[in-house]
Amino acid sequence: MNLPAIYLASASPRRHEILVRMGVEHEVLHVPAPEGEDEPRLPGEPPEDYVRRTAREKAQRAADWVRTPLDTSRPILAADTTVILEHDLLGKPADLDDARTMLARLSGSIHSVHTAIAVAYQDSLLEDVSITQVRFRALTPQDIDSYCASGEPMGKAGAYGIQGRAGMFVQHLSGSYTGVMGLPMFETARLLQSLP
Numbered sequence: 001m002n003l004p005a006i007y008l009a010s011a012s013p014r015r016h017e018i019l020v021r022m023g024v025e026h027e028v029l030h031v032p033a034p035e036g037e038d039e040p041r042l043p044g045e046p047p048e049d050y051v052r053r054t055a056r057e058k059a060q061r062a063a064d065w066v067r068t069p070l071d072t073s074r075p076i077l078a079a080d081t082t083v084i085l086e087h088d089l090l091g092k093p094a095d096l097d098d099a100r101t102m103l104a105r106l107s108g109s110i111h112s113v114h115t116a117i118a119v120a121y122q123d124s125l126l127e128d129v130s131i132t133q134v135r136f137r138a139l140t141p142q143d144i145d146s147y148c149a150s151g152e153p154m155g156k157a158g159a160y161g162i163q164g165r166a167g168m169f170v171q172h173l174s175g176s177y178t179g180v181m182g183l184p185m186f187e188t189a190r191l192l193q194s195l196p
């Protein structure tokens with residue numbers, strides 16, 4: 001498959017790793033974070049809309065930021081991953097207590113992981129979203145403590161990384177494994193292929 005060389009507007013090492021696996025030539029852009037709260041949700045905004053809007057804003061911010069110094073013929077890819085449990089949105093945990101609370105809520109239940117991708121290219125912004133249902137086995141307090149002690153929950157939506165030890169918590173998955181990790185391969189390849 002012939003996919004174009006791109007810029008990746010993401011600080012997530014997982015997204016870089018997935019693009020490497022896809023064989024997509026890319027350069028990572030370190031776009032300065034906006035001032036204020038990290039990716040705030042608008043009042044009453046449905047999670048599906050939130051995750052799409054956030055990915056679009058990341059791609060647009062990167063496009064505005066790079067305009068002059070970089071090669072504008074390269075598409076700019078951004079993504080946003082959010083865990084949704086009973087209409088609540090679980091982002092990255094603020095600290096280990098927060099991580100413990102999130103993991104206890106995910107224990108023995110089904111949640112969904114939404115990853116939106118957005119590509120800024122030649123004044124247009126294209127997007128797609130991958131939605132995956134994930135069932136966790138019941139976790140004991142010891143499971144949660146030792147997982148938190150591993151350091152893996154921090155920096156990850158829902159306080160877990162399926163690609164690490166938390167893979168052992170996943171009893172069933174319906175959707176995209178790479179979407180849960182932060183960049184759905186199928187949707188990303190399809191979006192990049194659809195560019196003019």
Ligand SMILES: Cc1cn([C@H]2C[C@H](O)[C@@H](COP(=O)(O)OP(=O)(O)OP(=O)(O)O)O2)c(=O)[nH]c1=O
Nearest residue numbers: 010011012080081156157160161162180181182
């Ligand atoms: C659920 C899950 C999330 N994650 C990660 C992917 C994302 O890095 C992170 C969700 O946070 P995001 O806000 O989507 O991304 P980010 O802040 O890490 O990076 P950037 O905004 O610069 O692109 O959670 C995993 O690595 N494994 C998982 O199983």
